[in-house]
Amino acid sequence: MKFRIVHARSPQISPFHFSCLRNFPFLLFGATLVVVAAGLTGCNHNTAPAVQNAATNVKTYPVKGKVLGTDASEGTVTLDGEAIPGFMDAMVMPYKVKNPNVLSELHPGDTLTATLYTSDQGDYLDQLVVVAQGKLNYKPTTGVYHVPQAGDVVPDFKLLNQSGRTIHLHQYKGKVLIITFIYTRCPLSDFCPRMSRYFAEINNALKKDPALYAKTHLLSISFDPVYDKPAVLKSYGEAYTGEYTKSTFGHWEFAAPSKDELSMVTHYFDVGVTPGENGTLTHSLSTVVIGPNSKVVAWYPTNEWKPADILNNVKQILGPKAS
Numbered sequence: 001m002k003f004r005i006v007h008a009r010s011p012q013i014s015p016f017h018f019s020c021l022r023n024f025p026f027l028l029f030g031a032t033l034v035v036v037a038a039g040l041t042g043c044n045h046n047t048a049p050a051v052q053n054a055a056t057n058v059k060t061y062p063v064k065g066k067v068l069g070t071d072a073s074e075g076t077v078t079l080d081g082e083a084i085p086g087f088m089d090a091m092v093m094p095y096k097v098k099n100p101n102v103l104s105e106l107h108p109g110d111t112l113t114a115t116l117y118t119s120d121q122g123d124y125l126d127q128l129v130v131v132a133q134g135k136l137n138y139k140p141t142t143g144v145y146h147v148p149q150a151g152d153v154v155p156d157f158k159l160l161n162q163s164g165r166t167i168h169l170h171q172y173k174g175k176v177l178i179i180t181f182i183y184t185r186c187p188l189s190d191f192c193p194r195m196s197r198y199f200a201e202i203n204n205a206l207k208k209d210p211a212l213y214a215k216t217h218l219l220s221i222s223f224d225p226v227y228d229k230p231a232v233l234k235s236y237g238e239a240y241t242g243e244y245t246k247s248t249f250g251h252w253e254f255a256a257p258s259k260d261e262l263s264m265v266t267h268y269f270d271v272g273v274t275p276g277e278n279g280t281l282t283h284s285l286s287t288v289v290i291g292p293n294s295k296v297v298a299w300y301p302t303n304e305w306k307p308a309d310i311l312n313n314v315k316q317i318l319g320p321k322a323s
Contacts, residue, residue: 058119061087064131067110068092075100077125084116098126102282105272106130129188130284133301146268148299154290157265159221159255162234167255170294176216176314177290178202181271183224183281184236191285194303196220196240201307203241203252206314215292215318218252223266223273224281225256270301289313 065081076094083090095116097103106112111132114125146152156170169177180199186192199218206213220237222228228236233254238244241252257265266273274282287300289310298313 058117061116061118063095063114063116063125065093065112067106067108067112069108070103070106072100072103075103077103077106079112087116096122096124097128098124099276101274102128105274105282105284107133109133128282131302132304133284144267145270145272147270148268148286148288148296150296150298152296154288154294154296155264155268156294157257157261157268159257159265160225160230161253161255162230162237162249164230167253169290172217172219172290173294174215174292176292176297176317177219177294178216178287178310178314179219179221179269179290180287181221181223181266181269181283181285183222183283184228184232185224185279185281186283187280190303191283195285195287196236198305198307198310199252200240200242202310205307205311206251212314212318213251216251216314220252220254221265222254222256223262223271223283225259225262227279228256270299289317291317 061084063079063081063084065079068078068080070077071094074094074096076096078092078094080092081090095114098117106128110130112128112130114128117124117126154169156168158166158168161167178199180195182192182195184192199220203218206216222233233256234247234249237249237252237254238247241247241249256262265271269286269288270284271286272282272284276282285301285303287305287310288296289298291297297317298309300309
């Protein structure tokens with residue numbers, strides 16, 4: 001899976017590094033991006049070896065940088081990139097992207113990692129993963145994404161849960177509802193599997209406090225309804241609850257919206273999803289804490305939060321009397 005992990009926002013964009021690019025004319029965010037090809041391959045070569053495929057003469061390098069802008073017409077993303085050992089110094093650079101569809105999921109301020117492929121035929125980025133999101137509101141080409149803010153009233157979205165039963169978000173009024181977004185085939189351990197492991201920790205911690213347990217509910221929402229049918233979600237959920245066939249899903253449910261309503265749900269919770277190869281999805285993360293009044297209390301757009309953060313939110317919402 002490639003990831004943008006949008007996936008809102010007011011970033012502190014790091015200073016440009018012009019040590020190598022200063023001799024090459026370019027315009028950021030403009031209609032023209034001109035870079036001499038040698039600029040990509042001729043800056044400060046070091047001795048560290050790159051991975052090389054002798055059959056195709058393709059070399060690969062790990063890339064990490066902050067997104068400054070994208071150009072869909074050129075299929076490029078401009079990065080304020082870190083140094084690439086054995087290849088070039090830290091610098092601002094526009095890169096071709098192998099799959100231009102992912103550009104709609106990248107936004108100024110996002111920090112991403114990727115693999116740079118270089119050869120005599122050209123250079124491009126692939127395997128993009130957004131490891132931290134920026135803080136800018138944005139309007140992707142597929143529609144306007146809503147950035148959850150404290151006090152926002154969450155719509156009464158309908159979903160189909162692991163038991164094949166239709167549920168809706170407002171049925172949890174009176175409880176603290178904790179939602180995260182996943183898809184069951186996600187191959188990156190730091191993304192959906194991490195969210196599910198964290199939810200398992202939260203579920204177990206709340207279970208130890210009957211008062212908090214009774215006033216909270218966990219919901220993992222899949223953005224892959226075509227594959228993540230109820231039976232798939234049930235099997236996935238059983239593994240993470242640790243109760244397997246004994247799972248009742250009374251406190252932690254797994255559900256997915258219909259294909260027709262998927263876009264509304266993902267847009268409201270700022271989840272960007274782009275189809276990748278072999279059934280993978282490039283996506284962002286979104287975890288939200290919703291109060292008993294169906295209003296957003298806290299939103300976590302990355303994978304950098306910890307279960308303790310959510311538990312603290314719960315205790316602050318419900319107060320000391322709850323426990």
